[in-house]
Amino acid sequence: MSARVLPRRFYARPTVEVARSLLGQRLELDGRGGRILEVEAYLPEGDEAAHAWRGRTARTEVLFGPPGHAYVFLAYGMYPCLNVVAEPEGIPGCVLIRAVEGWGDGPGKLTRALGITLRHNGWDLVTSPLRILRQPAPAHESIIVTPRIGIRRSAHLPLRFVLET
DNA sequence: GTCACGATTTGT
DNA sequence: CAAATCGTGACG
Numbered sequence: 001m002s003a004r005v006l007p008r009r010f011y012a013r014p015t016v017e018v019a020r021s022l023l024g025q026r027l028e029l030d031g032r033g034g035r036i037l038e039v040e041a042y043l044p045e046g047d048e049a050a051h052a053w054r055g056r057t058a059r060t061e062v063l064f065g066p067p068g069h070a071y072v073f074l075a076y077g078m079y080p081c082l083n084v085v086a087e088p089e090g091i092p093g094c095v096l097i098r099a100v101e102g103w104g105d106g107p108g109k110l111t112r113a114l115g116i117t118l119r120h121n122g123w124d125l126v127t128s129p130l131r132i133l134r135q136p137a138p139a140h141e142s143i144i145v146t147p148r149i150g151i152r153r154s155a156h157l158p159l160r161f162v163l164e165t
Numbered sequence: 166g167t168c169a170c171g172a173t174t175t176g177t
Numbered sequence: 178c179a180a181a182t183c184g185t186g187a188c189g
Contacts, residue, residue: 040172049172051185059185077183079173096172108173118184151172 004133008126011067011086015041015093016159018086020143023163026133027100029114035135038099040148041159042083044091048153052092062122063092070130072111072121079108080117084125084132098149098160141165 006025011018019041027033042050051073052063062071063085071083071094087093099105103113111117116130123130144162147155 042172051172054186057186073172074182074184076171076173076181078181081172083172098172106173148172 002133004135005126006068006132006134008066008068011084011125012088013086015043015086015095018084018093019095019159019161022084022095022097022132023143023161024135024137024141026135027097027114027131028133029116029120029130031129032103032114034101034103036097036099036132036163037101038097038105038160038162040096040098040161042094042096043157043159044087044093046154047157047159049148049151049155049157050092050094052094056092060092063094064090065122068124068126070120070123070125072116072118074118075108080111080120081107082111082116082120099162138165 019039022036052060066089069085072080075081082097083094085094098107100110104110125131142164144164145158146160148160
């Protein structure tokens with residue numbers, strides 16, 4: 001197992017902190033992947049757009065589990081969207097991966113390109129072929145912050161983070 | 166059981 | 178701007 005794989009403690013932090021830290025790191029499945037360029041945070045509290053807002057259900061179970069796992073859901077019946085579970089176990093924060101360098105921009109496009117499907121839901125990003133590696137940050141990169149895309153509720157919150165070179 | 170609704174993408 | 182497409186959660 002590569003020494004560059006992000007450890008569990010990386011994910012066991014506040015959701016926004018994890019979201020910002022995720023930018024620039026390398027996401028891969030079976031060795032294929034690239035740097036994460038765009039993410040969105042979905043908060044464990046006060047965030048009506050988050051799936052966990054309605055509480056603990058069969059679907060959101062993964063969000064309440066240990067950090068560093070993948071939460072994959074099907075958007076609009078067609079597009080698998082990949083999220084990274086953050087916060088200590090029991091606190092349902094997560095980060096949506098919206099763009100990966102070289103594999104597409106848009107949460108549904110990058111999953112299709114990398115072959116990520118619903119069957120990857122719940123996979124451990126620390127010990128499985130679906131993982132995130134620490135990547136040295138190039139100089140002169142900054143983070144742009146904007147509202148999240150495609151949601152109606154809690155739409156004003158500044159929770160989308162884009163890596164700007 | 167039934168039904169309305171999307172954390173999207175693509176084509177008109 | 179509208180269609181495609183189906184798992185989920187609310188309701189009864």
